[in-house]
Each structure stands twice: as structure tokens, then as C-alpha cells.
Amino acid sequence: MDNTRKLHPSTIAVRTQTERTNQMEHSTPVFLTSSFAFESAEAMRAAFADETDDNIYSRYSNPTVDEFAHKIALLEKCEAGFATASGMAAIFSSFMALLKTGDHLLCCRSMFGGTNTVVTKFLPRFGIEYTLVGAADIDNWEAHIKPNTKMLFLETPTNPQLEIIDLKKAGAIAQKHGLIFNVDNCFATPFLQTPADFGADLVIHSATKWIDGQGRVLGGAVAGRKELVHDIYLFCRNSGPALSPFNAWVLSKSLETLGVRIQRHSENALTVAKHFENHPRLEWLKYPFLPSHPQYDIAQKQMLAGGGIVCFEIKGGLESGRRFMDNLQILSLTPNLGDSRSIASHPASTTHSKLSEEERQKVGITPGLIRISVGLEHVDDIIYDIEQALEKA
Numbered sequence: 204m205d206n207t208r209k210l211h212p213s214t215i216a217v218r219t220q221t222e223r224t225n226q227m228e229h230s231t232p233v234f235l236t237s238s239f240a241f242e243s244a245e246a247m248r249a250a251f252a253d254e255t256d257d258n259i260y261s262r263y264s265n266p267t268v269d270e271f272a273h274k275i276a277l278l279e280k281c282e283a284g285f286a287t288a289s290g291m292a293a294i295f296s297s298f299m300a301l302l303k304t305g306d307h308l309l310c311c312r313s314m315f316g317g318t319n320t321v322v323t324k325f326l327p328r329f330g331i332e333y334t335l336v337g338a339a340d341i342d343n344w345e346a347h348i349k350p351n352t353k354m355l356f357l358e359t360p361t362n363p364q365l366e367i368i369d370l371k372k373a374g375a376i377a378q379k380h381g382l383i384f385n386v387d388n389c390f391a392t393p394f395l396q397t398p399a400d401f402g403a404d405l406v407i408h409s410a411t412k413w414i415d416g417q418g419r420v421l422g423g424a425v426a427g428r429k430e431l432v433h434d435i436y437l438f439c440r441n442s443g444p445a446l447s448p449f450n451a452w453v454l455s456k457s458l459e460t461l462g463v464r465i466q467r468h469s470e471n472a473l474t475v476a477k478h479f480e481n482h483p484r485l486e487w488l489k490y491p492f493l494p495s496h497p498q499y500d501i502a503q504k505q506m507l508a509g510g511g512i513v514c515f516e517i518k519g520g521l522e523s524g525r526r527f528m529d530n531l532q533i534l535s536l537t538p539n540l541g542d543s544r545s546i547a548s549h550p551a552s553t554t555h556s557k558l559s560e561e562e563r564q565k566v567g568i569t570p571g572l573i574r575i576s577v578g579l580e581h582v583d584d585i586i587y588d589i590e591q592a593l594e595k596a
């Protein structure tokens with residue numbers, strides 16, 4: 204093959220795999236082994252001395268896990284990748300490996316619940332400060348940068364409010380101030396958006412969501428600049444959030460179909476969003492590729508499609524939200540997203556129920572907020588189910 208010709212992402216996703224063994228397997232094998240054997244004491248010594256890159260132990264490296272991490276790095280247009288047991292393990296490791304006591308983290312306000320807890324509850328225990336900044340306020344972010352600011356972390360689109368952050372502006376701010384630019388790209392996937400194009404030094408994934416795509420396994424990954432990924436690897440190698448080779452195999456096979464799946468998820472989601480945009484039972488509906496979305500222009504610039512998540516506010520608040528959930532016949536009630544099965548969730552009565560009403564307002568969780576992860580069922584059936592449940596809400 205001509206090595207100078209650049210392959211398209213869908214080809215990379217299908218054709219990247221570990222070197223074929225002498226068994227001549229066609230599909231990629233799974234190396235389900237905790238450790239690796241050596242021919243001699245000398246070979247083992249050399250591996251431990253980092254003189255060779257032989258596999259030693261699956262907490263450090265494993266061919267199936269490395270295949271998955273390598274594929275993510277290629278798709279994200281990054282130099283290196285490392286895979287972890289979950290998305291949270293990837294996010295936490297990127298903080299622990301690269302921040303220290305006395306550092307300051309600039310972070311977007313609307314973000315995944317687990318990330319919020321790590322940033323606001325755990326990092327301060329290690330003396331790492333943070334400031335939360337809003338997506339719409341990006342032109343003022345520089346005012347929050349301090350001499351000890353080390354990293355800019357954000358997700359876009361955000362979970363669950365679907366805010367879009369301007370990656371070009373954020374990347375320029377990070378570069379100007381020498382900050383590590385760390386982006387959670389879970390909602391878009393590398394098929395809709397590659398943050399490295401905008402200067403991201405690190406790109407993080409919860410592979411549990413769209414990458415698995417069928418709600419089977421947990422997994423996570425970090426891709427980015429070689430030296431930063433190496434620091435994260437050293438932290439993980441010693442602290443232990445290793446991805447199971449079996450899960451890595453599931454996720455690596457899943458990447459082969461991610462491109463076509465995310466395209467269909469996005470088409471279905473856009474159809475659902477257009478259908479319900481002006482529905483009389485809704486206060487509002489949000490989808491990145493509807494012109495009514497407050498950051499529609501930015502979404503158009505940095506994403507190839509709007510992704511699979513639609514959210515809306517049901518009239519009548521908390522009780523209407525609960526009735527809507529109870530009346531769904533096809534959509535699942537489960538705290539996951541990015542599945543072939545459509546999923547509805549009601550943050551105010553579930554993931555964010557422990558917060559006070561005031562705290563929920565602050566992070567944008569309104570009482571009747573419903574998040575729909577639009578699946579791969581026929582879109583007419585998805586629309587039918589949402590419609591009949593809205594009538595009873």
C-alpha cells in the first residue's frame with residue numbers, strides 16, 4: 204500500500220488492528236492474559252529496564268488494549284493514545300498526572316456529573332483550585348486565568364444541556380497562555396469533531412457511550428501529545444485503572460461501525476428535534492443542528508452533524524417529567540446514552556436529585572428537563588413513542 208496516501212477515518216476505524224499472528228486470524232483477536240512470558244532472564248531484565256517495549260503485565264500494556272488506544276489516537280489525529288477502564292478514569296488520570304498542589308484549573312460550568320464532582324470535591328483536597336466558566340461567556344474567560352492556571356478542560360456539546368463551546372476560541376486562549384487544552388469529546392465522537400484541529404493537547408472519551416454503542420461495556424481513552432499521554436500512562440501504570448482486554452476488544456470492534464452509526468443517530472435525532480421543536484407540550488427543545496440552538500453557528504463550524512442527543516423541557520415541571528417517563532413504551536429508562544436503543548432520562552428526579560432546587564438551576568437542570576439519546580430504531584417509532592408519552596405527561 205502507498206504509505207503517503209492518507210486514509211479516511213472510516214477506513215482507519217475498520218482496518219487498524221494488531222499484527223496478524225501465525226494463526227492467520229482475519230478478525231482481530233483478544234489477548235485475554237494478565238501477564239506476558241519471556242524467553243530468558245535477560246529478555247525480562249531488558250523489558251523491566253525499558254530497553255525494549257515488550258509487554259510485561261496488562262496493567263501496563265496489552266496488545267488488544269493498545270490496538271483500541273492506537274485507533275482512537277489515529278481517529279483523533281493525535282500522536283499517542285492510552286485506554287482506561289472508564290471515561291471517568293481517563294478524565295481523573297489526566298488531572299492527576301498533569302496537575303499538582305497549587306495549580307489552577309479552568310473548567311466549563313456545564314459538564315458531566317462525575318467530572319463536576321472530581322473537579323469541585325476531590326481536586327481541592329489535593330490543593331488544586333478551579334474556576335468554572337460558562338460557554339456563552341467565552342470572550343471573558345481570559346479574565347479568569349491566573350499565574351498558576353495550568354489546564355483548560357471542557358466538553359462540547361455538554362452533557363446534558365447541549366451547550367456548544369467554540370473550540371477555535373478556546374484553543375486560542377489555551378495557546379496564548381500556555382495552558383494544557385483538554386477536551387472531553389464524548390458527545391461528538393471523532394467522526395463529528397476532532398478537537399486536535401483546534402489545538403487540543405488532550406482529547407478524552409468515555410467509550411461506554413457512542414463508541415461501544417450497544418450499552419455493553421465501560422471504557423475510556425485519552426489521546427494527545429506524546430509526552431502528555433506518556434505522563435498519563437505512567438500514572439495509570441502505577442495506580443491501576445487498566446481497561447480489560449475483553450472490553451477493549453468489544454470497543455475496538457465497535458469502532459469499525461461507529462462512523463455509520465453516528466451518522467444514522469444524528470439523522471434520527473435531527474428528525475426527532477424538527478418534529479417536536481414547536482410541540483405545544485414543550486417549553487423549549489434544543490439540538491445543536493437546529494437554527495434555534497443558541498450556538499447553532501458554532502456547531503455548524505466545528506461539527507459535521509449534530510450528534511444523537513436531543514433535550515427538551517416539558518411544561519408542568521417535575522411531575523410532568525415523571526409522567527412522561529412512566530408512559531414511554533419503547534424508549535428505555537436507564538442512566539446511559541449512546542446506545543442503539545433510544546433512552547430517556549429525567550435529570551431532576553435522578554442524577555441531579557440530591558442537589559437543591561437552587562443548585563440545579565445553577566447548573567441548568569430545570570425540573571422538566573428530559574434528555575433523549577436517539578437510537579437506531581425506525582425514527583417513526585421513536586417519534587410515535589415520544590408523542591404518545593407527551594400527550595399523557
Ligand SMILES: *Cc1c(COP(=O)(O)O)cnc(C)c1O
Nearest residue numbers: 289290291315362389409411422
Ligand atoms: C458518561 C460520560 C463520562 C464518564 O464516562 P464513564 O465511562 O461513565 O466513566 C464523561 N464525560 C461525558 C460527557 C459522559 O457523558
